[in-house]
Amino acid sequence: MRRYLLGNALFRDLPGDALEEVLDFSRVRRVRDRTLIHARGDTPDGMFSVISGCVRACLSSGGGREALLAVMEPGAWFGESSLFDGLPRAYDAVAQGDCELLFVPRSGMESLLERRPQVYRNIVRLLCQRIRLSLILLETNALLPLEGRLAQRLLLLSGMEDGQINPDVRLSQEDLSQMLGMTRQSISRVLKLWEKEGIIERHYRGVRILDFPALRRKASES
Numbered sequence: 001m002r003r004y005l006l007g008n009a010l011f012r013d014l015p016g017d018a019l020e021e022v023l024d025f026s027r028v029r030r031v032r033d034r035t036l037i038h039a040r041g042d043t044p045d046g047m048f049s050v051i052s053g054c055v056r057a058c059l060s061s062g063g064g065r066e067a068l069l070a071v072m073e074p075g076a077w078f079g080e081s082s083l084f085d086g087l088p089r090a091y092d093a094v095a096q097g098d099c100e101l102l103f104v105p106r107s108g109m110e111s112l113l114e115r116r117p118q119v120y121r122n123i124v125r126l127l128c129q130r131i132r133l134s135l136i137l138l139e140t141n142a143l144l145p146l147e148g149r150l151a152q153r154l155l156l157l158s159g160m161e162d163g164q165i166n167p168d169v170r171l172s173q174e175d176l177s178q179m180l181g182m183t184r185q186s187i188s189r190v191l192k193l194w195e196k197e198g199i200i201e202r203h204y205r206g207v208r209i210l211d212f213p214a215l216r217r218k219a220s221e222s
Contacts, residue, residue: 001028004051004102010077010122018116025108029101037093037101044082044089046105050074053099054170057091058178068178071096071157071171080126083109144219147190149180151218154200158209170206194218 001023005011011022028051031037037048037055048055050072057069057078069091072078078093083106113119133156144152153176157169173191177184191207194200199215201208209215 001026001102004049008049008075010049010126011119013122014116014119018112018119021112022104022108026102026104029103031095031099031101033095033097035095035099037095038079038089040089040092042089044079044086044106046103046107046109047077047079047082048093049077049102049104051100051102054096055099055101056094056096058094059091066178067181068175071175073170077126080123082106083113083123144221146180146182146186148219148221149182150176150187150190151215153179154207154209155212155215155219158212165212167209167212168206169209172206 002019005014005019005022011019014022029048038044040059052074055072055076055078057072059067059069079089081087082089136152136156154169157171159166171179173184173187177187180187191200191202194215195202197214199209199211199218201210
């Protein structure tokens with residue numbers, strides 16, 4: 001846990017004694033594939049970071065349809081807004097594969113923040129990243145056709161927008177269709193075309209981006 005926190009942007013610049021305090025009140029949780037970590041409407045009790053595995057943030061309709069909001073991979077935080085507003089959870093968080101999570105209880109963080117206000121700077125940075133991402137997605141959905149929306153989403157999922165590039169996007173075509181609100185057939189058609197153009201490569205675990213400049217051009221086309 002110490003190595004993990006030292007490598008995580010939220011806590012790595014804490015003084016040694018403050019880091020030890022976080023270690024004292026935090027816990028590692030291991031959950032199995034498809035475990036519901038928290039449900040929409042639950043009372044928040046803390047925030048989580050993904051140590052290993054992936055976590056799906058999604059919304060479900062009464063008719064059984066699912067909207068996939070995001071997939072949190074190792075290093076990602078979720079549930080941090082509960083530190084401030086105390087409102088019920090806004091989405092379901094479900095394990096995708098077996099996961100190991102770091103759970104940071106709200107009570108412990110509130111106590112730490114009272115005595116270590118410098119930690120707010122890191123949390124505000126995290127929340128600003130969330131706001132920036134939300135604005136990008138709103139703009140994309142409002143202004144771009146399907147190809148542009150898909151290209152922009154792949155760039156975001158690859159980490160290109162925050163400078164941590166990973167060409168492998170480990171999402172199925174069904175996942176991408178749920179994220180974008182489009183049919184799987186429409187997603188498949190576009191990906192096949194891009195594969196022929198040498199922009200991406202499809203495989204059973206997702207998509208590998210081969211030509212980032214070309215994909216950025218697709219994202220800017222209206």
